Amino acid sequence: MVSNAQRQTASAFGFQWQKTDAFDSPEMRARHHAWLIERYGDVANAPWWAEYGPRPKVLDAGCGAGLSAIELFGPLLHRIDYHGVDLSDAYRVAERRFAERGYPGRFERGDITNLCFADASFDVAFSEGVLHHTDSTAAALKAVARKIRLGGRFLFYVYRKKGPIREFTDDFIREKLQGLSPEEAWQALYPLTKLGKLLGDLNIEIDIPEPIDLLEIPAGKIDLQRFIYWHVFKAFHDPTLSLDELNHMNFDWYAPKNSHRQSLSEVRQWCAEAGLAIERQVEEPAGITVVALKEDAGSTR
Numbered sequence: 001m002v003s004n005a006q007r008q009t010a011s012a013f014g015f016q017w018q019k020t021d022a023f024d025s026p027e028m029r030a031r032h033h034a035w036l037i038e039r040y041g042d043v044a045n046a047p048w049w050a051e052y053g054p055r056p057k058v059l060d061a062g063c064g065a066g067l068s069a070i071e072l073f074g075p076l077l078h079r080i081d082y083h084g085v086d087l088s089d090a091y092r093v094a095e096r097r098f099a100e101r102g103y104p105g106r107f108e109r110g111d112i113t114n115l116c117f118a119d120a121s122f123d124v125a126f127s128e129g130v131l132h133h134t135d136s137t138a139a140a141l142k143a144v145a146r147k148i149r150l151g152g153r154f155l156f157y158v159y160r161k162k163g164p165i166r167e168f169t170d171d172f173i174r175e176k177l178q179g180l181s182p183e184e185a186w187q188a189l190y191p192l193t194k195l196g197k198l199l200g201d202l203n204i205e206i207d208i209p210e211p212i213d214l215l216e217i218p219a220g221k222i223d224l225q226r227f228i229y230w231h232v233f234k235a236f237h238d239p240t241l242s243l244d245e246l247n248h249m250n251f252d253w254y255a256p257k258n259s260h261r262q263s264l265s266e267v268r269q270w271c272a273e274a275g276l277a278i279e280r281q282v283e284e285p286a287g288i289t290v291v292a293l294k295e296d297a298g299s300t301r
Contacts, residue, residue, distance in 0.1 A: 014088035015182030022248035039289035062130025066094030145274035163216035196235025199225035
């Protein structure tokens, strides 16, 4: 049974990923590609693919419009058995975008916490920014991990907890959007997006003289827009992107009801409980990226 929160989250993403003009430009794809490689490494050329034979079986748990899979796996998609699953209608967008590029793949609607595939049936699972959009990040992580065979790998990214003002404001704005349709929420975010662009275009640097421990704000020089972004509210800015592309980034954050944030210690604990030995972890202010090897639950390395 899909919860109301999960249903609303799927509706928001179904709307968002239909707006291909807001994420499919060369600039947006290049930016996303670079960010993925920075966090996961050069996955398309990782030596461990050789462990899985000539056609590894890959699960993209929450594939969205296929943006992350296309940018991270690239030409490798020609030789893997790719299965994209998403609770929203976005999987149809992914199917179309794969076909346009000549990539094979299978796509279907599905709940990643209750997948129809047999346990231990995939060599690799990928879940880029999706586990935290379920009712429980921990439960989703463990549900997907069960579908990976021993010796397989799980690549995923989840949101990281922010400071107290940012956490409060994010939840406040998210709650304000819940009574709106996706289109209304998209429009409601434009003023915030324009403010973020204005702050970024000002190109002003401030110097915080000492840490404000009560608010988890470090000392040091920081661009004014980035200070607001990291410590007050998310208003994304990148001078290479259009206003719609910036709004797409903000909508992605604020619109879904389910949008949990977690600490590194929580993620590490959940991985251990799921039998995942972390091979690579990248913690940054925005989130936590993990590449993990599937072992027996409770085993250690």
